[in-house]
Amino acid sequence: MANALEGRVVLVTGANSGIGEAIAKALQQEGATVFGLGRRPDVLEAARARHPGIRWLRADVAKSKDVSAAVESIVRETGRLDVVVNNAGMFQFAPLEGSTEEMIRRHFEANVYGTTFVTQAALPALRASRGAIINLSSAAGHKPVPGGSIYASTKAAVESLTRSWALELAPAGIRVNAIAPGPVDTPGFDKSEVPAADLPKVKESFREQVPLGRMGTSEEVARWVVALADPGATWVTGQVLSVDGGMSLT
Numbered sequence: 001m002a003n004a005l006e007g008r009v010v011l012v013t014g015a016n017s018g019i020g021e022a023i024a025k026a027l028q029q030e031g032a033t034v035f036g037l038g039r040r041p042d043v044l045e046a047a048r049a050r051h052p053g054i055r056w057l058r059a060d061v062a063k064s065k066d067v068s069a070a071v072e073s074i075v076r077e078t079g080r081l082d083v084v085v086n087n088a089g090m091f092q093f094a095p096l097e098g099s100t101e102e103m104i105r106r107h108f109e110a111n112v113y114g115t116t117f118v119t120q121a122a123l124p125a126l127r128a129s130r131g132a133i134i135n136l137s138s139a140a141g142h143k144p145v146p147g148g149s150i151y152a153s154t155k156a157a158v159e160s161l162t163r164s165w166a167l168e169l170a171p172a173g174i175r176v177n178a179i180a181p182g183p184v185d186t187p188g189f190d191k192s193e194v195p196a197a198d199l200p201k202v203k204e205s206f207r208e209q210v211p212l213g214r215m216g217t218s219e220e221v222a223r224w225v226v227a228l229a230d231p232g233a234t235w236v237t238g239q240v241l242s243v244d245g246g247m248s249l250t
Contacts, residue, residue: 003031004230009078011071013037013061013118014088015054016047018186019136022218023085023225024054030226035074037061037088037118061088061114064121071121081125083229086115086158087136093148104150111154115161123169130173134228135162137180139244155180159240166238175237177228182244183207185215211246 010027014020015036028034028051035055038044048056057073059066074081089111092103115135126133140148141155159178166176183206207214224243227233242248 003029004226004232005083006031008032008082008229008231009035009074009080010083010085010229011035011037011074011081011118011122012085012087013114016040016043016056019181019184019218019221020085020087021047021051022222023087025051026219026222026226027083027085027229028053030230032083032229033078035070037067037070039088061118062109064117067114067118068121071118071125075125080129081122082129082131083134084118084122084126084131085134085136085225085229086118088114088118089136089154091138091148091151093145093151095147096149099150107150107154108157111151112157112161115158119165123174126169126174127172131175132229132233133165133169133174133176134225135159135176135178137162137178137240139180139182139242139247141180142240143248162240163238170237175228175233177236177238178240179221179224179228180240180242180244180248181216181221182210182242182247183215184218184221186218209247209250210244211249214245216243216245 010032012020012024015024016038024034024036035057037057037059039060044056044058057070059070061067135158137158138155140152141159145152162176162178221243
């Protein structure tokens with residue numbers, strides 16, 4: 001029996017670590033030809049060593065010329081593009097008074113501009129394949145986050161883009177959905193600006209907000225991306241699926 005995504009070509013942004021890496025692996029296991037996009041050459045080389053079966057491309061999603069060149073390369077090599085997973089992004093919690101201009105710009109450039117630029121670049125190929133777009137949002141996109149308003153607002157924007165694009169692109173047969181994870185224990189926490197000594201306390205505070213009593217894993221998020229990428233999900237569009245242990249209910 002063939003895997004669900006056999007013969008499909010998928011682009012995953014921010015695929016070199018954390019949730020993005022788990023998504024890329026899961027899609028490859030389902031038979032897809034996966035292209036992983038990353039910004040830093042050294043990190044990409046490390047990812048290539050871990051996952052030689054994934055095709056790796058360097059691009060900064062906040063630069064439209066970069067992503068256009070990457071998508072053109074994919075289509076030139078494979079002749080198609082069926083699924084785009086907009087995972088690349090950044091998160092940094094800070095109160096409003098402590099949010100610098102640089103930090104605000106970086107959030108919107110990575111999380112909103114990047115999602116938009118990649119999707120724009122992929123549209124001609126997705127129209128040809130009647131493909132799918134899957135955006136990565138967050139529970140913060142629809143749940144107030146004191147001390148994290150900038151990050152949360154970018155994810156609210158991603159959810160709005162998802163719903164609007166679903167209506168706009170439906171006549172072309174393109175499905176657009178989003179996954180909104182709750183707190184996931186990824187390397188991003190360790191790379192954040194939270195002091196190492198405070199990390200256990202921060203993670204415990206997240207666990208306390210989740211009815212199921214724990215943080216999620218990257219693999220638990222990835223399985224739902226695979227489900228939405230499945231060509232059998234032909235009647236699902238415009239949805240924001242919360243994969244958050246019930247956090248959105250509180």
